[in-house]
Amino acid sequence: MGGLFSSLSNSLGALQAVESALAVSQNNVSNANTPGYADQVAVLNSQSFNLSGGLTGGVEYGGTRSTQNEYVDQAVQTQFSAQGYFNAQSSPLSSIQSLFDVSGQTGLTGDINALFQSFSAWSATPNTTTAQAVLTQAQTVAQDFQAASASLSQTTTSVNQQISANVNQINTLASAIQTDNVAIQNGGGVSNPGVQANLEASLESLSQVANVTTSFAANGTATVLLGGQTPLVMGSQQFAIQASFSGSGNPAGASILDSNGQDITSQVTQGSLGGLLSVSNTILPSIQGNGTQQGSLNQLAQQIADRVNSVLTSAQTSGGQAGTPLFTYDATDPSDVAQTLALDPTTTASNLAPVAPGPPAVSNGAALQLSNLGNSTAPADQIGGQTILQFLSGMATQAGQNAANATAGSDLHTQLLTQSQALQTQVSGVSLDAEAAQVLQLQQEYQAAGKMVTVIDTLANTLITM
Numbered sequence: 001m002g003g004l005f006s007s008l009s010n011s012l013g014a015l016q017a018v019e020s021a022l023a024v025s026q027n028n029v030s031n032a033n034t035p036g037y038a039d040q041v042a043v044l045n046s047q048s049f050n051l052s053g054g055l056t057g058g059v060e061y062g063g064t065r066s067t068q069n070e071y072v073d074q075a076v077q078t079q080f081s082a083q084g085y086f087n088a089q090s091s092p093l094s095s096i097q098s099l100f101d102v103s104g105q106t107g108l109t110g111d112i113n114a115l116f117q118s119f120s121a122w123s124a125t126p127n128t129t130t131a132q133a134v135l136t137q138a139q140t141v142a143q144d145f146q147a148a149s150a151s152l153s154q155t156t157t158s159v160n161q162q163i164s165a166n167v168n169q170i171n172t173l174a175s176a177i178q179t180d181n182v183a184i185q186n187g188g189g190v191s192n193p194g195v196q197a198n199l200e201a202s203l204e205s206l207s208q209v210a211n212v213t214t215s216f217a218a219n220g221t222a223t224v225l226l227g228g229q230t231p232l233v234m235g236s237q238q239f240a241i242q243a244s245f246s247g248s249g250n251p252a253g254a255s256i257l258d259s260n261g262q263d264i265t266s267q268v269t270q271g272s273l274g275g276l277l278s279v280s281n282t283i284l285p286s287i288q289g290n291g292t293q294q295g296s297l298n299q300l301a302q303q304i305a306d307r308v309n310s311v312l313t314s315a316q317t318s319g320g321q322a323g324t325p326l327f328t329y330d331a332t333d334p335s336d337v338a339q340t341l342a343l344d345p346t347t348t349a350s351n352l353a354p355v356a357p358g359p360p361a362v363s364n365g366a367a368l369q370l371s372n373l374g375n376s377t378a379p380a381d382q383i384g385g386q387t388i389l390q391f392l393s394g395m396a397t398q399a400g401q402n403a404a405n406a407t408a409g410s411d412l413h414t415q416l417l418t419q420s421q422a423l424q425t426q427v428s429g430v431s432l433d434a435e436a437a438q439v440l441q442l443q444q445e446y447q448a449a450g451k452m453v454t455v456i457d458t459l460a461n462t463l464i465t466m
Helices: 002-030 071-099 105-126 126-186 193-209 271-288 298-315 333-339 365-373 388-428 432-465
Strands: 040-046 059-065 211-215 222-226 232-236 242-244 256-257
Touching: 002 040, 002 059, 002 432, 059 193, 059 222, 071 105, 071 211, 071 365, 105 126, 105 256, 105 388, 126 193, 126 222, 126 232, 126 242, 126 256, 126 271, 126 298, 126 432, 193 211, 193 222, 193 271, 232 242, 242 388, 256 271, 271 298, 271 388, 298 333, 298 365
Parallel strands: none
Antiparallel strands: 040 059, 211 222, 222 232, 242 256
């Protein structure tokens, strides 16, 4: 009878082990679509069999084994960071691109070309009608520069607002990771796939915002470093970061500070925050200017205004009066030229001076010089070795290239992310087909163990009857 009871105990143990394994499969199926969830494998251990030594064999439930792979997860996070970088740039760079028509037909580019065409018409027929057309087109160009400057300021404000939102998101996700770490430290998350799924989902979300590196301690807690240097989470400790701006809408850009107030901006090179910082600190100032650089838009506005004014104030009207300037702007800040560019209120069609003084005087000499100003290779007429129109074309080309690079980068890393996620799913994702086969096998094992219990019960009853 002792052998029967031992066999009965083994069979009951097998039933319990299979029940636990079935619960694991059920949990896998329930969480197949849960972000960050890794397939859990039930571990069934065979017990030693040695009758002479009192070991009767059997099977026992040995817990679960996670299929999560740190290296595959890191590959996914890397692609999330790269995709986030380019996605964040797409909208502001598209907004900048819209200011410059590379074909030269519309907007600021088209109106500057039209201004030089109006000078050409004025030089062919210097009268008040063609002079008024020059004034009208000059007014349009000034308004275009003001509108472009205002649009860039709005883009700057929007980008800075997004930077603040990204920093808040980083701190929120770091707090969630800290909470999971505490659960793991307290023993409630070491073998809890739900906690592990939350942790992995938070790490993936965080990687979309900034480039982070993650390492895991022996107890399973995560240490997260921003840019591989600045701690965001270490065990049960969180270190908040913050964004700093020189002023609202300031094109000088943004700074990211660590929990001690130290500037760590250079460490943020990927993710949506990295993309936004690149736009705020590099691309926008190169066009709009700041305290350390004038910006290409202001360079262009000042060169056009200064050269046109220089030619006109050196010329004479048909009646022999001294010429007056066409444009005016605030010269106290080189980065405000485009924003303040306007038509000089003292200039009218009657005192716009087309005559180049002699001897001999040329009745349309000044107007003719202005008509050729856009393509003039004279050093005084150029900007950085380029003619005015070449410089303008370069601005339009660069704006278009920046926007195209953002789109291409987003498309590329979306594809690479899809490939990385496919590998992640292959390694640690839940396969419903595999789980169905596993459940079928476990059900058969359960039935077999149940039949064993029935057989042992029958034998025991027979022996008792005998």
